[in-house]
Amino acid sequence: MRRPPEQADIAIALHGITKRFPGVVANSDVDLTIRRGTVHAIVGENGAGKSTLMKILYGMLKPDEGTITVDGRTATFGSPAAAIAAGIGMVHQHFMLADNLSVLENVVLGGEPRQRGGLDFRAARARIEQISATYGLQVEPDRLVEELGVGERQRVEICKVLYRGARILILDEPTAVLVPQEVDELFGNLRDLKAEGLTILFISHKLDEVLAVADEITVIRRGSTVASVTPHEVTAPQLAELMVGSALPVPELRESTVTDRPVLEVSDLAVTDPDGRHVLSAISFTIHAGEVLGIAGVEGNGQAELVDALMGVRPISSGTVALSGHDITRSSTRSRREAGMAYIPEDRHRQGLLLEASIWENRVLGHQTVAPSARGLLLNRRAARADTQRIVREYDVRTPGIDVVASALSGGNQQKLIVGREMTGRSVALIAAHPTRGVDVGAQAAIWEHMRAARRAGLAVLLVSADLEELIGMSDSLAVILRGRLVARFDPKTVKPEQLGSAMTGAGASAGAGGAV
Amino acid sequence: MSATGTAVCAGTVLRARRQRISPLGYTGIGLAVLAAVSAVRVATGASDLTSSGTVGAALAAAVPIALAGLGGLWSERAGVVNIGLEGQMVLGTLGAGWAGYQYGPWAGVLMGLLLGALGGLVHAVATVTFGVDHIISGVAVNLVAPGLGLFLAKLVFRNAPGGGQKQSPPVRDVRHLTAPYLTSWLGSLERRQWFLVSDLAAVLRGLTFQISTLTIVAVLLLVATFVVLWWTPFGLRLRSCGEAPYAAESLGVNVRRYKYAAVIVSGAMAGLGGAFLAVSSGQFRDGQTGGRGFIGLASMIFGNWRPGGLAMGAGLFGYTDAMQLRGSDAVHALLLLLGIALLVLTVIQARAGRVVLAAVAGVLGAAFVLWFAATDEVPPELVGATPYVVTLLVLALASQRLRMPKADGQIYRKGDGG
Incomplete structure (x- = not known):
């Protein structure tokens, strides 16, 4: 193990931090020592308690037990303001920016320079430009935040933190929303910050990134720190084992099951939003039975609209959609579902479940007109409940019973319930939008296995995901969506994440295995 | 999700962003409106x-x-x-x-x-x-x-x-x-x-x-x-x-x-x-x-x-x-004014490519002009409703792409975010 750090070297030390929520212990007895001027990564799978720990450090939550020491002084943070005053800044996973305010306004908010009672715009602008130049952030103070891309927004967040004089930066899953090129830029920024003597806490579960950028790594599992290592001591598989207690599941398809029978045929699909903007145009693809088509793209490029259009939730302005040879362009969502379209929505809380309804009632959702859920005009409670029992059993939904409300289940179990509900015998096509987002590794492995089973059973699968590893591993072919158009196709066997990243951002020609369509 | 969702629309937003009108421009528009009203005054004699x-x-x-x-x-x-x-x-x-x-x-x-x-x-x-x-x-x-x-x-x-x-x-x-x-x-x-x-x-x-x-x-x-x-x-x-x-x-x-x-x-x-x-x-x-x-x-x-x-x-x-x-005479002249305003709106909206709005404004505008031409006064029962009708019509058809504060009307609970 590494040498024990000198007292003066330590930026932050956490001792015996414990935090309980009703029914769960989010952190128990966490010990963490972070040396000044390093990039310190905290890794752990979803739900391991990383975010809770960071919220404690940032004063958003109070620990039940334990002490926090910052720069050698014991600190108790009652609010983020106290943490900011102690030189700690946080870049949240979901950006904390007001879209309709300018970059300048977002940065200075809460710590505005004043001049005669008013906001001193000139001083603020000068300060931001100076920070931007020092750390290479390329932030333009007078632009509206809503005009900025994801990478730029993140740099605004970093600028915000630096503006407040932070010497310790917490970055919560900063790469989750970035494409590979933007990740490289971010890492460049982080190295600049480190060179200026700042300390960085980098939270992630992407191990290759952690190994690339961190000086030290602390692993959290089930709320406790289980190991502290340096990148030189471990390999990614070893780190994964530390993280989950077993080997990480790998997204991969085995033998090809692709047939030549087209199931889902989309031609020249176009969708216009209420403002008259084209959110999708000239979308054409065919998915055959037993084939998985992966859709890669930076979020907000029309993926959600494509899924909505296929499910009949959003009106189509032109083009056709056919399912098993029948035109369903004008069909209602219900008739599409009855014809065998299965759907895993991207937001299970908003679109997938009634959180306050019981599990068996959620089983009925979307199948309320067909057996076994219904008999004539009435619901068949007994058969629906029996079938829910089957889903709970076969899909390993961990629940005390089928009468508990859906919100009582963990994210992974909710998602398994949805997958089980959608995989009925009638399904011929599956639209899966971000099927493993925010679930633990166990559920992730199970969902991937169910998708493989669906593919084996001859379903045509459309997989939309932001996780490039999942896309490359689970798809038979890949298409890239950019500004509402399919701009490139790749063979997942040969494509590299960087190539996908280039195509996703539209940077340069998408040279390589696939090339433009 | 929400953070990234808007990111890609950036290009479109830039294009759609309203042009700034200079103070001089506002003065010009104001004078043009006044000239139109003045013309209607001269034409109808409703001083x-x-x-x-x-x-x-x-x-x-x-x-x-x-x-x-x-x-x-x-x-x-x-x-x-x-x-x-x-x-x-x-x-x-x-x-x-x-x-x-x-x-x-x-x-x-x-x-x-x-x-x-x-x-x-x-x-x-x-x-x-x-x-x-x-x-x-x-x-x-x-x-x-x-x-x-x-x-x-x-x-x-x-x-x-x-x-x-x-x-x-x-x-x-x-x-x-x-x-x-x-x-x-x-x-x-x-x-x-x-x-x-x-x-x-x-x-x-x-x-x-x-x-x-x-x-x-x-x-x-x-x-x-x-x-x-x-x-x-x-x-x-x-x-x-x-x-x-x-x-x-x-x-x-x-x-x-x-x-x-x-x-x-x-x-x-x-x-x-x-x-x-x-x-x-x-x-x-x-x-x-x-x-x-x-x-x-x-x-x-x-x-x-x-x-x-x-x-x-x-x-x-x-x-x-x-x-x-001021009385029904003025309200009658107002019909013509409203008709003209709606027809101007028709042109503006049509040039912006909003066909439905332009059509609605056009039909209503023509109707008001016809109403003015075909009658000599507005029924007294309708006079009291004029301000409401006119304000609603003009504002509803003129203002598009309104942008409310993003968290307007949402209930805020401390500590619920992120």
Whole structure:
């Protein structure tokens, strides 16, 4: 193990931090020592308690037990303001920016320079430009935040933190929303910050990134720190084992099951939003039975609209959609579902479940007109409940019973319930939008296995995901969506994440295995 | 998700972004509008269309609307929908009547402002502290305030000299100011009935002759609101509570405190609007507000949550309201004016590619022109509805792509974000 750090070297030390929520212990007895001027990564799978720990450090939550020491002084943070005053800044996973305010306004908010009672715009602008130049952030103070891309927004967040004089930066899953090129830029920024003597806490579960950028790594599992290592001591598989207690599941398809029978045929699909903007145009693809088509793209490029259009939730302005040879362009969502379209929505809380309804009632959702859920005009409670029992059993939904409300289940179990509900015998096509987002590794492995089973059973699968590893591993072919158009196709066997990243951002020609369509 | 969702639309947003109109441009547009009105005046002979009396009356009618709209602006910029403006206005009329007849008009104004602020405080407690749905709380304020007003009126006004069950004793008006020399010169210009020149003189005279000091206060408040909300740290924090309260919270902004401040100021503005009504009409009367709180809210929304926009909306309403008071002749001429305005809108919307809107505006515009041509007067039953119809039509068809504060109307609970 590494040498024990000198007292003066330590930026932050956490001792015996414990935090309980009703029914769960989010952190128990966490010990963490972070040396000044390093990039310190905290890794752990979803739900391991990383975010809770960071919220404690940032004063958003109070620990039940334990002490926090910052720069050698014991600190108790009652609010983020106290943490900011102690030189700690946080870049949240979901950006904390007001879209309709300018970059300048977002940065200075809460710590505005004043001049005669008013906001001193000139001083603020000068300060931001100076920070931007020092750390290479390329932030333009007078632009509206809503005009900025994801990478730029993140740099605004970093600028915000630096503006407040932070010497310790917490970055919560900063790469989750970035494409590979933007990740490289971010890492460049982080190295600049480190060179200026700042300390960085980098939270992630992407191990290759952690190994690339961190000086030290602390692993959290089930709320406790289980190991502290340096990148030189471990390999990614070893780190994964530390993280989950077993080997990480790998997204991969085995033998090809692709047939030549087209199931889902989309031609020249176009969708216009209420403002008259084209959110999708000239979308054409065919998915055959037993084939998985992966859709890669930076979020907000029309993926959600494509899924909505296929499910009949959003009106189509032109083009056709056919399912098993029948035109369903004008069909209602219900008739599409009855014809065998299965759907895993991207937001299970908003679109997938009634959180306050019981599990068996959620089983009925979307199948309320067909057996076994219904008999004539009435619901068949007994058969629906029996079938829910089957889903709970076969899909390993961990629940005390089928009468508990859906919100009582963990994210992974909710998602398994949805997958089980959608995989009925009638399904011929599956639209899966971000099927493993925010679930633990166990559920992730199970969902991937169910998708493989669906593919084996001859379903045509459309997989939309932001996780490039999942896309490359689970798809038979890949298409890239950019500004509402399919701009490139790749063979997942040969494509590299960087190539996908280039195509996703539209940077340069998408040279390589696939090339433009 | 939400953070990234908008990212890619960046290019489109850039293109769609409205062009800034320079002050000179606004002057030009204003003159063009005046020229059109002047042409209609010459054509129809309805001299009331631009008389200084009309303009003065329009200004007086616009002030309570604008004050209610300012109230809405303060509150909604901080993320609280305040449809209780109407009720807070009623409280303002009551306060002005009660204190006004005893201690003079300015005491009445102050009391109206305070009672309005109290109504705002009630709304703030319900929505910010207890997380009650903003609409429900607002409706409650609107229901309770007139009832309370009537009850208190019976209690305190019935036995007062000149008071009654539904009205207060007379209240003196505040002082009215006239620009010296200027108005008589403008008046002589106005009487010449020259195209455009006389109209311009009439407008200027209307804006400088016998202006209530309260009107001047209202205009100053409009400017002050803009300065405070957009140029000060306080205003930035307040607006951030309406756009992204959890982001503000994460930066140490006490969101609740700013929301409280905003909603209380909102109520005070509405109360001031009510006080203006009571003081300028000489007494408190039951039902005096006549929906002006709602109109103010609407003009604020169509004004895109900005002070300039709401002032324009209020001005339009005030103008048509004044017209309606001037008699059916003026209202008849107004038909032609409205028809022309709608036809101009048709062209603007058609050029922007909004076909449906252009068609609706075109059909309505043609209908109004035909109506004008085919009749000699507007049925008296419809005259009273004119201001509402005109304001709604013009604003609804003209304002598109409105952008409300992002977290407007959402219930904020401390610590729920991220």
